[in-house]
Amino acid sequence: MTKQKQSIIICTLPLLLLAGCTNSDYKEEITKGNQALDNKEYEQAAKAFNKALQDKKGDQTAKALYQVATDMKLATQKFEQGKYKEVLSLSDKVTEVNTNDAVKHDIRNLEQQSEKQKIIKDNQNYIENAETLIKKEDYSNAKKELEQVIDNTKGKKELTVQNNKAKELLFQVDKHFQEQKQEELIKKLKGKFRNGSLEAELQTSLNADGSIYCKGIIINEGVTNYFETAVSGINKKSKLFGYYTNQGESEQSTTLTLTETGFEFYSAYPDGSGGIVDKFDFTQKISNDISQIKKPPLDMSYERAAAYTKEAMKKYIEEDEFLNGNATADDYQYEDGGVFEGGDYEIDVWAVDEERQWSRLMKYAYVENDGTVRLEDNPE
Known part of the structure; x- marks a missing residue:
């Protein structure tokens, strides 16, 4: 081997050893990071993946895992802070790149919990808004808020409390609208119809x-x-009643x-074979005047006048020291005196002793239509 080749080997060897060491560190950090992800230790995972990225610049795997760990850490923090909308946004980012x-x-679990908590939080806001609107008597907008809660909680047992509160x-809101509708109808019903x-x-x-x-x-x-x-409500029948005239009931x-368009009377025939219906609707209203609504005074009859007189005699006897205890109103006879001048009905009060066979006209009673009795002594 020449000296030149030896020099090349000596210079290259440290680089190869360094590269091998760097690759080994990279894999180790990736392994540590994945283990940390498995244990939900997102901060530790992010640190490991960051080291791996330093060991292997521009590595897409390390970069993606680092982003996943960072986003998971942030999503967990946002969940604890009650910022569920942000959690759901981070969830989408994690899902796009994650392979762990x-x-x-x-x-997925964090996403489901966030969706649930977001609904609960939104519902609570709707309920609080509705309560505020009800206090301000803004019933229409309060109804919209509450209907949203009912729609969100329908069929969900875990949201029963909010569902019941909204209902x-x-x-209360529906009751207000019902009463408002009744009040408006009451105003329309008042008046004269033909x-x-x-x-x-x-x-x-x-x-x-x-x-x-x-x-x-x-x-x-x-x-x-x-x-x-009285009627219990719109489109409900009243109990049976009778008309009053000057002849009685x-x-x-x-x-x-x-009804929502007027009112109607049903009068049954005495033989039970049916009846007659008299209807009045709002198109037949001719005036708001109700000046004639008065209970008509009954025409006085002998029977009624005699009964009123007998009651007056009871009181008279109770107040008379001589008669009290010695006579009762039943000891007298009450004869028909007919209609007196001015319209009063006259009743003649006679004291009668059947044993001695004598009678005496004691008093004249003048009975008005309202039942008032004026007693006058017989001057003879």
């Missing part, structure tokens, strides 16, 4: 229990029929139904 099976599993708030020969006046108001109080009149062939009732055979 452990990392595939870890990033509870949505119930359907052919029939006229009606209706007044409505909302009761504390949510039912609708109604009173009004129907004028049919000159006869004014007064009524009072009719049979309990009528129902009232409020």
Whole structure:
């Protein structure tokens, strides 16, 4: 071997030894890095891959693994900080370049947890926004927020609490809209209506229990029929009621139904063979006036006048020291005196002793239509 060849070998050998050593270090760092990835030690993995990259400049494998380790470390930090949207963005980056099976599993698990936590966080924001909007009486936008929560949580047992909370708030919102609709309808129902020969006046108001109080009149062939009732809601029938006239109350055979277009009465025939329906809709409204809605005073009859007089005599006897304990209102007879001047009904009160066979006209009673009784002594 010539001296020249020996010199070449001597100069080349250190380079070969250095290259072999560098390649060995590279592989060792790659192995360390992958082991660290398997153990979720992303910071250690990043350091190992960075060393490998230093040992083998521009190596695409080391570069890709370093990026995976760095992104996994950052994704874990973002998850702990509750920045789930950023975690999902990093997940996409990791998935594009990663070939490590452990990392595939870890990033998928982190992605699933982030998606779940993001939904929970978003739902909580929707609920809080809805509560604020309800306080501001912005029910339309509150409804949108709550419907989003219900859509996000539908069929997911782990989100039952948020689903129930959203439904509870949505119930309040829907109740508001229902009451608002009722109030608007109540305003439209109030007034005077005409359907052919029939006229009606209706007044409505909302009761504390949510039912609708109604009173009004129907004028049919000159006869004014007064009524009072309540309905539980729109398109619901009232209980049976009777009309009042100056002759008294009719049979309990009528129902009232409020609809979204008006109202209707159903009056059953006495023989049960059917009935008649009187309808009034908003196109038949002629005025907002309800001045005629008054319960008509009953025409006084002998029977009613006698009953009122008997009650008045009970009170009179109780207040009279001489009569109290010696007589009762039943000891007197009440005879029909007819209608007196001015419209009062006259009842003649007689004291009768059947044993002695005598009677005496004691008092005159004058009964007004409202039941007020004025007693006057017989001057004779």
